[in-house]
Amino acid sequence: xxxxxxxxxxxxxxxxxxxxxxxxxxxxxxxxxxxxxxxxxxxxxxxxxxxxxxxxxxxxxxxxxxxxxxxxxxxxxxxxxxxxxxxxxxxxxxxxxxxxxxxxxxxxxxxxxxxxxxxxxxxxxxxxxxxxxxxxxxxxxxxxxxxxxxxxxxxxxxxxxxxxxxxxxxxxxxxxxxxxxxxxxxxxxxxxxxxxxxxxxxxxxxxxxxxxxxxxxxxxxxxxxxxxxxxxxxxxxxxxxxxxxxxxxxxxxxxxxxxxxxxxxxxxxxxxxxxxxxxxxxxxxxxxxxxxxxxxxxxxxxxxxxxxxxxxxxxxxxxxxxxxxxxxxxxxxxxxxxxxxxxxxxxxxxxxxxxxxxxxxxxxxxxxxxxxxxxxxxxxxxxxxxxxxxxxxxxxxxxxxxxxxxxxxxxxxxxxxxxxxxxxxxxxxxxxxxxxxxxxxxxxxxxxxxxxx
Amino acid sequence: xxxxxxxxxxxxxxxxxxxxxxxxxxxxxxxxxxxxxxxxxxxxxxxxxxxxxxxxxxxxxxxxxxxxxxxxxxxxxxxxxxxxxxxxxxxxxxxxxxxxxxxxxxxxxxxxxxxxxxxxxxxxxxxxxxxxxxxxxxxxxxxxxxxxxxxxxxxxxxxxxxxxxxxxxxxxxxxxxxxxxxxxxxxxxxxxxxxxxxxxxxxxxxxxxxxxxxxxxxxxxxxxxxxxxxxxxxxxxxxxxxxxxxxxxxxxxxxxxxxxxxxxxxxxxxxxxxxxxxxxxxxxxxxxxxxxxxxx
Numbered sequence: 052x053x054x055x056x057x058x059x060x061x062x063x064x065x066x067x068x069x070x071x072x073x074x075x076x077x078x079x080x081x082x083x084x085x086x087x088x089x090x091x092x093x094x095x096x097x098x099x100x101x102x103x104x105x106x107x108x109x110x111x112x113x114x115x116x117x118x119x120x121x122x123x124x125x126x127x128x129x130x131x132x133x134x135x136x137x138x139x140x141x142x143x144x145x146x147x148x149x150x151x152x153x154x155x156x157x158x159x160x161x162x163x164x165x166x167x168x169x170x171x172x173x174x175x176x177x178x179x180x181x182x183x184x185x186x187x188x189x190x191x192x193x194x195x196x197x198x199x200x201x202x203x204x205x206x207x208x209x210x211x212x213x214x215x216x217x218x219x220x221x222x223x224x225x226x227x228x229x230x231x232x233x234x235x236x237x238x239x240x241x242x243x244x245x246x247x248x249x250x251x252x253x254x255x256x257x258x259x260x261x262x263x264x265x266x267x268x269x270x271x272x273x274x275x276x277x278x279x280x281x282x283x284x285x286x287x288x289x290x291x292x293x294x295x296x297x298x299x300x301x302x303x304x305x306x307x308x309x310x311x312x313x314x315x316x317x318x319x320x321x322x323x324x325x326x327x328x329x330x331x332x333x334x335x336x337x338x339x340x341x342x343x344x345x346x347x348x349x350x351x352x353x354x355x356x357x358x359x360x361x362x363x364x365x366x367x368x369x370x371x372x373x374x375x376x377x378x379x380x381x382x383x384x385x386x387x388x389x390x391x392x393x394x395x396x397x398x399x400x401x402x403x404x405x406x407x408x409x410x411x412x413x414x415x416x417x418x419x420x421x422x423x424x425x426x427x428x429x430x431x432x433x434x435x436x437x438x439x440x441x442x443x444x445x446x447x448x449x450x451x452x453x454x455x456x457x458x459x460x461x462x463x464x465x466x467x468x469x470x471x472x473x474x475x476x477x478x479x480x481x482x483x484x485x486x487x488x489x490x491x492x493x494x495x496x497x498x499x500x501x502x503x504x
Numbered sequence: 505x506x507x508x509x510x511x512x513x514x515x516x517x518x519x520x521x522x523x524x525x526x527x528x529x530x531x532x533x534x535x536x537x538x539x540x541x542x543x544x545x546x547x548x549x550x551x552x553x554x555x556x557x558x559x560x561x562x563x564x565x566x567x568x569x570x571x572x573x574x575x576x577x578x579x580x581x582x583x584x585x586x587x588x589x590x591x592x593x594x595x596x597x598x599x600x601x602x603x604x605x606x607x608x609x610x611x612x613x614x615x616x617x618x619x620x621x622x623x624x625x626x627x628x629x630x631x632x633x634x635x636x637x638x639x640x641x642x643x644x645x646x647x648x649x650x651x652x653x654x655x656x657x658x659x660x661x662x663x664x665x666x667x668x669x670x671x672x673x674x675x676x677x678x679x680x681x682x683x684x685x686x687x688x689x690x691x692x693x694x695x696x697x698x699x700x701x702x703x704x705x706x707x708x709x710x711x712x713x714x715x716x717x718x719x720x721x722x723x724x725x726x727x728x729x730x731x732x733x734x735x736x737x738x739x740x741x742x743x744x745x746x747x748x749x750x751x752x753x754x755x756x757x758x759x760x761x762x763x764x765x766x767x768x769x770x771x772x773x774x775x776x777x778x779x780x781x782x783x784x785x786x787x788x789x790x791x792x793x794x795x796x797x798x799x800x
Contacts, residue, residue: 349516353523
C-alpha cells in the first residue's frame with residue numbers, strides 16, 4: 052500500500068461522502084455564478100425598469116425604456132440594447148383607458164372621480180365585458196378585476212383584498228384596441244427613416260407599456276428575467292449574483308482576518324512562558340464575555356460603514372475561538388517527539404512552527420475555517436438585514452441580507468410577490484446549508500476523533 | 505463584575521460621544537439660539553470629561569438621561585415600557601428552545617442511526633443554517649397569510665402575538681441544543697453505570713431521566729451563556745421583522761438616529777443583562793458539575 056499524508060487520506064475520505072461532495076459542487080457553482088456574474092446575466096443589478104416592476108420569475112418584457120423616442124436626423128432615445136442595430140421594428144398595441152380614483156374612509160368608499168377632468172361619480176357598475184385593472188399607487192398594473200359594483204358609502208368588494216390602502220386607482224380599458232407597426236432605420240447612429248403603418252413620420256414617441264415586441268435586424272428582442280424583477284424592476288437574478296459577491300467576499304476575507312489574528316495570538320500563547328500564556332488566554336476569556344454583536348452594531352451605525360470596518364468588526368469577533376484552537380493544537384504538537392527531534396536538529400522556533408507544527412495542525416484549522424465562513428456570512432447578512440449595509444463610494448452595496456430585507460418589505464399583505472423574498476432567501480439558505488454540510492464532512496474526514504457534537 | 509460593568513459604561517459613553525454626527529441634525533437648519541438651548545439642556549455644551557462624570561454620576565443614581573429624539577421622554581421611561589416586551593419574547597423563546605431541543609435530542613439519541621435520528625439531525629442542521637430573518641418572514645407568510653392562524657406582526661400583551669416571533673427566534677437554538685443533548689446522551693449511555701442500571705432491569709425512561717440526563721446536560725449548561733447572548737441579539741432582528749415595540753428596536757433606531765443617551769441606555773441594559781446571565785450560568789455550571797468546583 053502506498054503511503055499518503057494525512058491530508059490526502061482526509062481528502063479521500065471527504066470525497067467518499069456523497070453529501071459533502073454535493074455540497075462542494077454546489078459551493079463551486081455558487082462561487083462561479085457570483086464572481087462570473089457578468090457572464091451569466093446581462094442585466095445590471097442597479098438598473099431600474101420601473102414599468103416592469105415585480106415581474107414573476109421566468110417572465111419576458113419587451114418594453115425596454117419608459118419612453119422610446121426617435122426624431123429624423125437626430126440621435127434616437129432608445130434602450131442601450133437597441134442602439135447597435137440598424138433596423139428596428141416595434142409592434143405596438145394601444146388601448147385607450149380612463150382612470151378612476153377611489154378614496155376610502157374606514158374601509159368604505161368615500162369619493163370616486165375620473166382622474167381626467169376630475170369628474171365625480173357616485174355609482175359605477177363594472178360589467179364582465181369591461182377590462183378593468185387595478186393599478187397600484189407606485190407601480191405596475193395589478194390583476195384584472197371581475198364584474199363588480201362600486202357605490203358611494205358602501206364597503207369595497209372583497210376582490211381587492213383585506214387592506215387595499217386608502218386610495219385605489221382603477222383603469223378602464225375600452226374594447227377598442229389600436230395596433231401599430233413602427234419601423235425605424237438608422238445610419239451612423241442617426242435616425243434616417245421613421246415609418247408608422249406605412250406612412251413616413253418625422254417624430255415618434257411611445258410609452259414602454261404599449262410596446263408589445265421589438266425586432267432588431269429581423270430578430271425579436273426580449274428581455275428575460277430568470278427570477279423575475281423586484282418592485283423597482285431590477286432583475287432579481289442579477290441582484291442575487293452581485294449580492295452574493297459581497298456576501299461571499301465578506302465571508303472569505305473576514306475568515307482570513309480571523310485566521311491570521313487567531314494563528315498569531317494562538318501561536319504566541321502556545322510558545323510563551325506560562326505567565327504570558329495565561330495572561331493572553333485570560334484576555335481572550337474576557338473578550339468572550341463581551342456581547343460583540345452589539346459592539347459591531349454600534350461601531351457600524353455610529354462610524355463609517357466601509358468594507359474595511361466590516362472586515363475588522365467581523366474578523367475581530369471570530370478570531371477568539373480560532374486562537375483557542377490554535378493554542379491547544381500547537382501546545383499538543385510541540386510536546387510530540389518529532390518536534391523534539393527537529394529542535395535537536397537545530398531548527399529555530401519560527402521555522403519549527405511554520406515547517407513542522409503548522410502543517411500538522413492544518414486539519415483542525417481548515418475545519419474551523421469552513422465553519423467560520425457560513426457564520427460570518429450569516430452575521431454580515433444579519434447586519435445588512437437590520438439596515439447596516441456596506442457603503443462604498445456613497446452608495447450601499449446590497450448583500451443577500453439586504454435583498455432578503457427588501458423581499459420582506461415587498462411581500463404585501465396577501466403574499467403575492469413572494470418570489471422577491473423567496474429567491475434571495477433560497478440562494479442564501481442553499482449556500483449556507485452547503486457550507487455547513489461541507490464543514491461537517493470535513494470534520495468527519497480530517498478529525499481523527501470519532502464522536503462530534 | 506463591577507469592573508466589567510464600569511468598563512462597559514465607559515466604553516459605550518466614549519464610543520457614542522466620539523462618533524461623528526449631531527443628534528440635532530435635521531433637514532431644516534436650526535438657528536443658533538435654539539441649538540445652544542438644546543445643547544445646554546442635554547449638557548453637550550460642557551467639555552467631554554465633564555459630560556462623562558456627569559453621566560456616570562447620574563447613572564449611579566439610576567438616571568439614564570433624556571432622549572433627544574422623543575423630546576418629552578426620559579430613557580428610564582422608554583426602557584421601562586419596552587424592556588418587559590423584550591424580556592417576555594426572549595424568555596419564551598429560550599423556554600421553547602430548551603424544551604424542544606432537549607426533547608428532540610433525547611428522541612434522536614434513543615433512535616440512533618434510524619429514521620427519527622436522521623430526520624431530527626437533518627432538521628437540526630437546516631435549523632442551524634437558516635437565518636432568523638429568513639425563518640421569520642417564512643413563518644409570517646405561512647402562518648400569518650396562507651393559513652391566517654396567527655397575527656402577522658405587531659404586539660399586544662398576551663401569547664398570540666409572541667408565538668411566531670418566539671418560535672422564529674428559538675429554532676436555531678433548539679437545533680443546537682438538540683445536537684448537544686444527543687451527543688451528551690450518547691456519550692453517557694455508553695458508560696458502564698448505565699449498563700449496570702440496564703442489567704438490573706431499569707426501564708429506559710428511568711435510565712434516561714433519572715440517571716443519564718443530568719450528566720448529558722453538562723455541555724448544555726456551558727452553552728447556555730452563549731445561547732442567552734444569542735437570543736438577546738436575536739430579539740433585535742425578530743423585533744424588527746414582527747414590528748414588536750421592544751428594546752432591540754430602540755437600540756437600532758437610536759443608533760441610526762444618533763440619540764446618544766438612548767443608545768447608551770439600551771446598550772447598558774443589554775450589557776448588564778448579559779454579564780449577569782453569564783455569571784449565573786457559571787454558577788449553574790459549578791453547581792451541576794462538581795469536577796469544576798475542585799479546580800477553582
